[in-house]
Structures are given as C-alpha cells and as structure tokens.
Amino acid sequence: MLATTIHAPFDIRLEDVPDPRILRPTDAVVRVTAACVCGSDLWRYRGVVPVADPSRIGHEFVGVVEEVGAEVGTVRPGDFVVAPFAYSCGVCASCRHGVQTSCVVGGYWAGPDREGNMVDGGQGEAVRVPLADGTLVALPEAPSEDLLPSVLTLTDVMGTGHHAAVRGGVHPGSTVAVVGDGAVGLCAVVAARRLGAERVVSFSRHPDRQALARRFGADDVIAARGDEGVAELRDLLGGGADVVLEAVGNLDAMEQAIAATRPGGTVGYVGVPNGIPHLSLRPLFGNNITLAGGVAPVRAYLDELLPEVLGGSIEPGLVFDLSLPLAEVTRAYEAMDRREAVKVMLRP
Amino acid sequence: MLATTIHAPFDIRLEDVPDPRILRPTDAVVRVTAACVCGSDLWRYRGVVPVADPSRIGHEFVGVVEEVGAEVGTVRPGDFVVAPFAYSCGVCASCRHGVQTSCVVGGYWAGPDREGNMVDGGQGEAVRVPLADGTLVALPEAPSEDLLPSVLTLTDVMGTGHHAAVRGGVHPGSTVAVVGDGAVGLCAVVAARRLGAERVVSFSRHPDRQALARRFGADDVIAARGDEGVAELRDLLGGGADVVLEAVGNLDAMEQAIAATRPGGTVGYVGVPNGIPHLSLRPLFGNNITLAGGVAPVRAYLDELLPEVLGGSIEPGLVFDLSLPLAEVTRAYEAMDRREAVKVMLRP
CATH class of the missing domain: 3.90.180.10 (Medium-chain alcohol dehydrogenases, catalytic domain)
Structure with missing residues (x-):
C-alpha cells in the first residue's frame, strides 16, 4: 500500500x-x-x-x-x-x-x-x-x-482546542482570548463558545482566518501581536482575560498568552512547546497565573x-x-x- | 521606635x-x-x-x-x-x-x-x-x-500553605504529596487534610519536622529526596499523587514535585521561585500536569x-x-x- x-x-x-x-x-x-x-x-x-x-x-x-x-x-x-x-x-x-x-x-x-x-x-x-x-x-x-x-x-484539532478550553477552565461568563489562528486555535474558539464563554477574542492577522474565527463565534479579532496585541486586548476587556488559550507552541506566543491573562487567570496551552525550551516562572508566580494543558487526550x-x-x-x-x-x-x-x-x- | x-x-x-x-x-x-x-x-x-x-x-x-x-x-x-x-x-x-x-x-x-x-x-x-x-x-x-x-x-505561612492546596485543587479523595518541610510545607499538610485529602505524604528528612508533619495529619513521611524520593512515593501510592504541593522555590524541589505528580495532576506551588530561573515545559506538557499557584493572596x-x-x-x-x-x-x-x-x- x-x-x-x-x-x-x-x-x-x-x-x-x-x-x-x-x-x-x-x-x-x-x-x-x-x-x-x-x-x-x-x-x-x-x-x-x-x-x-x-x-x-x-x-x-x-x-x-x-x-x-x-x-x-x-x-x-x-x-x-x-x-x-x-x-x-x-x-x-x-x-x-x-x-x-x-x-x-x-x-x-x-x-x-x-x-x-x-x-x-x-x-x-x-x-x-x-x-x-x-x-x-x-x-x-x-x-x-x-x-x-x-x-x-x-x-x-477539535479535541485539542477543546482540551485547551477545558484545562483553561472556560465556563459560562469567562472572558477568553485565543493566541494562534491555526486549526487548533480556531477550534479553541468553537470550544470556548460552546463552554459558555461570555466573550471570545481571537488574535489573528490573516483575513481568511479572522473571518473563520468570527464564524466560529469570536466576538473580536485583534491583528496586532506581542505587547501591542496585549494592550489592545486589555483595552477591549478592561484588563487581561480570565482564560487565554495558547495554540502555537513558541515562546512569543506563550509570553503573549501569559501577558494577556488577568491575575489569577489561566493559560490553557496545547501548542507543542518545541519552540519553548525554557519558561520563566516569574510572571506566572507574581500574578498567580495557572499554566494548564498539554498533549490533548x-x-x-x-x-x-x-x-x-x-x-x-x-x-x-x-x-x-x-x-x-x-x-x-x-x-x-x-x-x-x-x-x-x-x-x-x-x-x- | x-x-x-x-x-x-x-x-x-x-x-x-x-x-x-x-x-x-x-x-x-x-x-x-x-x-x-x-x-x-x-x-x-x-x-x-x-x-x-x-x-x-x-x-x-x-x-x-x-x-x-x-x-x-x-x-x-x-x-x-x-x-x-x-x-x-x-x-x-x-x-x-x-x-x-x-x-x-x-x-x-x-x-x-x-x-x-x-x-x-x-x-x-x-x-x-x-x-x-x-x-x-x-x-x-x-x-x-x-x-x-x-x-x-x-x-x-498558613494562608500560603492553604493557597497551595486550593490552587492545587485538593478535594475530598485527593492523594497529596508535600515537597518542603518548612513552615509553609507543614501548613500545606494542615490545609490538605482540612480540604479532605484522602492521603497526605510529606517529604522530610528532619525528625522534628517529620513529627510535626504527622501531627498535622500526614499519613506518611518520606525522607528521601529527588528521584529516590519520587520512587518511594510511587511505591506508596501506586503512582504519582493527584496533587503535589511545592513549598520551597528551587529547581530541585520543583522538578521533584513535577515528577511526583500523576499524569493529569496538579503542582500547587507557593515557594518563591528565586531558585528557578527557568523551567522546562516538556514534562508538564507531556503528562498534562497543571502548574498552579503563586504569591499567596x-x-x-x-x-x-x-x-x-x-x-x-x-x-x-x-x-x-x-x-x-x-x-x-x-x-x-x-x-x-x-x-x-x-x-x-x-x-x-
């Protein structure tokens, strides 16, 4: 064969x-x-x-x-x-x-x-x-x-996006941001909406993917990345999101996800962290941000x-x-x- | 004054x-x-x-x-x-x-x-x-x-030990291990017991602290550290603990805590991570171990x-x-x- x-x-x-x-x-x-x-x-x-x-x-x-x-x-x-x-x-x-x-x-x-x-x-x-x-x-x-x-x-991809949202603790009323507009990130939008998120924000700079994120239920799309993207999110939500779903697996995406999370919130991550050799705990510890996720079952x-x-x-x-x-x-x-x-x- | x-x-x-x-x-x-x-x-x-x-x-x-x-x-x-x-x-x-x-x-x-x-x-x-x-x-x-x-x-220290247990998700029926036999680790034993843990294991090599851990409700005390300590824990529990509470803040303690956690379990960490410049995500990601905690409110x-x-x-x-x-x-x-x-x- x-x-x-x-x-x-x-x-x-x-x-x-x-x-x-x-x-x-x-x-x-x-x-x-x-x-x-x-x-x-x-x-x-x-x-x-x-x-x-x-x-x-x-x-x-x-x-x-x-x-x-x-x-x-x-x-x-x-x-x-x-x-x-x-x-x-x-x-x-x-x-x-x-x-x-x-x-x-x-x-x-x-x-x-x-x-x-x-x-x-x-x-x-x-x-x-x-x-x-x-x-x-x-x-x-x-x-x-x-x-x-x-x-x-x-x-x-759908199970993986769902896993990010489950581990992130998305529940009715949550504000959710999604870092990553690949198939997993887009499915994470579906999952967050399905689990009752009050507001879902997708980070994406590609018109096709932005459109799909909106079709899947994203209320807002932010094209900017990094600090600029985080600042836009904070303006939108009046602070960080309760839950940020990370579906990329590199250090820029993870740092953006952590920075986009409110104190006491959770990063649900499912991007294979091949691009994250090591992570600093300081921003997680200082703001009680939970890091939950992994290879999706x-x-x-x-x-x-x-x-x-x-x-x-x-x-x-x-x-x-x-x-x-x-x-x-x-x-x-x-x-x-x-x-x-x-x-x-x-x-x- | x-x-x-x-x-x-x-x-x-x-x-x-x-x-x-x-x-x-x-x-x-x-x-x-x-x-x-x-x-x-x-x-x-x-x-x-x-x-x-x-x-x-x-x-x-x-x-x-x-x-x-x-x-x-x-x-x-x-x-x-x-x-x-x-x-x-x-x-x-x-x-x-x-x-x-x-x-x-x-x-x-x-x-x-x-x-x-x-x-x-x-x-x-x-x-x-x-x-x-x-x-x-x-x-x-x-x-x-x-x-x-x-x-x-x-x-x-009591609020901090409690925070580790709360963020770790200790609930009735949980198996819990505590890394660190300082005041916070000992208080984490109190907290885990109080939140209904089914079994609490304390890592401690100091007789006085071992005795206090037991008085606070630890069912078992393991004197060994590192891989050896983790192996003893796994023998005791038939695998990793549902929740491991990390109350030290250095890399050895954190790695021991992660290794002692069962797949899908949680490390509740409250040790100020001054001794953890960077952490590898691999063991967390691969086994879906949640890292939750921070400076205790x-x-x-x-x-x-x-x-x-x-x-x-x-x-x-x-x-x-x-x-x-x-x-x-x-x-x-x-x-x-x-x-x-x-x-x-x-x-x-």
Whole structure:
C-alpha cells in the first residue's frame, strides 16, 4: 500500500510500504477514508525537530475497520471509526483519569511502540491500530461527505482546542482570548463558545482566518501581536482575560498568552512547546497565573463532541480549506508550511 | 521606635527609625504584638536576592491598631488585627477576584509603594499600614497567648500553605504529596487534610519536622529526596499523587514535585521561585500536569481560616518552635538560616 514518509526536512514522499496486518489480538486494521496534515507535523517538516531516519508520518485519520484481532470487542469490520492521535488501552490509571495520552501501554502514530516497533502513520492507505478497543470510536454509520471534515477534526484539532478550553477552565461568563489562528486555535474558539464563554477574542492577522474565527463565534479579532496585541486586548476587556488559550507552541506566543491573562487567570496551552525550551516562572508566580494543558487526550472528549458534530451544532470541519488526493501529499505539506492553507485533508 | 533592617547578606540589625504616622486618610498605625521571620526573608539574608541599600525587612505581624486615618472604616484604635503579608485595596478587579497580591494599588511590606516611598517592615515595634480597610482583619478580641502563634500564621505561612492546596485543587479523595518541610510545607499538610485529602505524604528528612508533619495529619513521611524520593512515593501510592504541593522555590524541589505528580495532576506551588530561573515545559506538557499557584493572596483566606484558628480546629501555630524578643532578631535569622528552628516568633 501507499503511505507518507519523511526522509529529511522538506522531503516528504508517498511510498510503497508493506500492508498492515494484525500482529496482536488487540489490533485492528483500518482502511483510511480521510487523513490530514497537522501543524505539529511541520515541526519535523521544517527541521525544528530532527528527522533521524526516514519514517512514517501523520497522526489524524478516520476510516473503516477492515479486520480485527481475536480480543477486539468494541469495533468490527465495516465500522466507520475515528482514531484519536494517540492510541491507548482505556483501562490503566491514566486512561481512567481521562489522560489517555499518558496511557502506560499507549503511544503515538508513526512512533515506536513500547517494544520499539514502529507503528503506522495516519497519512497512508491503511493503518494497524494497536489497542483497538481503547482507541477507536465507531460511528453509528459512515458520515456524509458534508460531515466528514468535522468528524476528522475529532482526531486532533477539535479535541485539542477543546482540551485547551477545558484545562483553561472556560465556563459560562469567562472572558477568553485565543493566541494562534491555526486549526487548533480556531477550534479553541468553537470550544470556548460552546463552554459558555461570555466573550471570545481571537488574535489573528490573516483575513481568511479572522473571518473563520468570527464564524466560529469570536466576538473580536485583534491583528496586532506581542505587547501591542496585549494592550489592545486589555483595552477591549478592561484588563487581561480570565482564560487565554495558547495554540502555537513558541515562546512569543506563550509570553503573549501569559501577558494577556488577568491575575489569577489561566493559560490553557496545547501548542507543542518545541519552540519553548525554557519558561520563566516569574510572571506566572507574581500574578498567580495557572499554566494548564498539554498533549490533548482527545479520546476523552469523543463521547461528548461526536454527537454535536453529527448533529451539526458545531462545524469544526470548516478549518479544512484544501482537500487533496493522498498522491499530492507533498503539495499538502507545502500549502501548510506556506500558510496557504489552514488545514489540508488528504483522501487516499 | 525600633525596627529590623538588613544592610547586607547576614547583616541584620535592630535600629532606631522614625515612628510611623498616618500619611494618608486610608492609613492605620498598628503597634506590633508579634512578628516573625519568614523563609522568604532568607533569600535576601543569604544574598540570593541582592540587598541594594540598607532597608526594612519582615512582612508578618499582628498587633493592635493605634491610630487610623479619616477614611478608615473597618478597624479602629484598640482593635487586634491580622495583617496579611501584602496590603491591598479590597475593591479593584484583582482584589475582587481574590488575588489581592495583584492589587493595582497594593504592595508588600518593606518595599516601595506605588509612589516609590518605602513602606514599613513587619519586624518592628509599629507599622504604618496603607489601605487599612482592604488589608487588616480585626479579631473580636485579642487572642490568648495560646492562640497567638496560630493567629500569626495567618499573616503568611498558613494562608500560603492553604493557597497551595486550593490552587492545587485538593478535594475530598485527593492523594497529596508535600515537597518542603518548612513552615509553609507543614501548613500545606494542615490545609490538605482540612480540604479532605484522602492521603497526605510529606517529604522530610528532619525528625522534628517529620513529627510535626504527622501531627498535622500526614499519613506518611518520606525522607528521601529527588528521584529516590519520587520512587518511594510511587511505591506508596501506586503512582504519582493527584496533587503535589511545592513549598520551597528551587529547581530541585520543583522538578521533584513535577515528577511526583500523576499524569493529569496538579503542582500547587507557593515557594518563591528565586531558585528557578527557568523551567522546562516538556514534562508538564507531556503528562498534562497543571502548574498552579503563586504569591499567596492570604487576605482572601482570612475569613475562612480565622474562625478555625480561633476555634482551635487547626493549630498551625505549632510551626513556631522558637520565640525571641525583637531585640534578638539577629539570633532569630541565624536560627532560621541554620535550620535550628522551623519558624521564629519575635515579640517587641
């Protein structure tokens, strides 16, 4: 079958790889209906995170179960399933605490499993899914083409934006600012609105993304960044926001997020902090600003968010502004890297 | 009158200074009944935080109101009052959010006020208290000598330990570990127990402090530090603690606290992070560990904690293991610095 691999920075290829097969009785094999490129894939694409050897890439996919191992009980061949960006057992202490990304036997797509064997990436024609019962969530039926993009966001960006808002403690009446106008930041706007935020402010300087932020429920959009952006926010709100959602992962964004938070407020951060080697605690300590977040356990939120997507009350799939056949995956990375697209869907 | 000053590292003096007087109509003058030396005073004493010029020191005191300005309405001469370690207006947005330490017109004892005038320190015979209405809390009557130490802890260490537990999210059923066996760490044990923690583990290698931790409600005490201490904790609890309270403020303690927290748990930190220039976000992000805390708004907790102290249901005053006349303040600092005393009370 065909799958995406990365060989070096800016060197993305679609290659023939062995077909996935059941290796353990808890595995499933899923034929990919749709996948996508994530902002976090760009860390390796751009060489910020080193690429050691050619390896599979991609961690967001939905598809149809083709085969299951003998111990798999919750999904069966023919089921349309959502795969969170981490696989997890569903029964260990971390999974029970709703932190499936810290599952003691789980892991990430396109990375090594606990025995050191590489797990498939999501940007391919099919995927072997370990721990299928803990990982996959089956839909009642395959979604329509209209709903497919929103369902696909539940593998990562919508769940991640939601995680920022949950960890940030957004609740009815909160004032919320969102740093980052990528797909996760935009989904964080959806999440904040959905959790009852009284006012949502998005930082964005791109007209298309500004428009989408407003469509998702942002009351205000601030184009300025850094100190200037924070000053505008403070003017708007009469002070810092109760909650600031950080969906970038570099130091400028984090410092802006902290500066935009009122004393006693919370930064909910979900941007992979590859661009934040170290952080000074001083501004957090001095103003009692909580730093909450991390790699989102999107599996934990599927039961809550999936019905809303299927019912159409939220439409996070609007973040996809480009859809390409898997054969054009190289073009997909280029479009993301150049910010020509917010988010690219890939169809095998 | 006499007041304590610091001239250089390890150079603490008791000196004649001008008597405090009402400068603004919102001021009060308080005659100090008891004060104390704080672990955080040792940052300057030890030269970790530079001492620029000779300056007043001390931020914990209780006493009797001697005089009030024309606009002071909540306390009057003769009232026995508790002074939180920060003064605050009580009406700005931060004060209303319960973050009085970020009051827009407030500040700290022995530091400059918003106009650059130095405010009195607490380790003296009397103190001018700015913003008396927002700052001071009057008791129904002067406390007995027995209760005095516990009342004195409400100026800082008990409120600070409580803040760690509140920000850490301790609730009935929580497993809690406490890093730091100084007065704040010990008070954090009191606070965690009081908030319903199911199990409280104290890290301490000093027999006296271990005994006090147990008296305050610690179920277990671990003498080992660092990785070894964390391993012992994980054995005890079958994993990390839901909440770890950090009451030291150096990098070793913070890293131990983070490592001792279960995925999805919270570090409630109140140790002044002078010993933590920068922190890596990686372990926090990867395991969704929330970092919550900061300089404690102890004023916010007085209404809740004072009745319990006066009723005797909590006895945080047991942290005082040495009481000296103010004239021996030099000896008080030495005893704290050498860890011969957990906490020293000073009586003018």
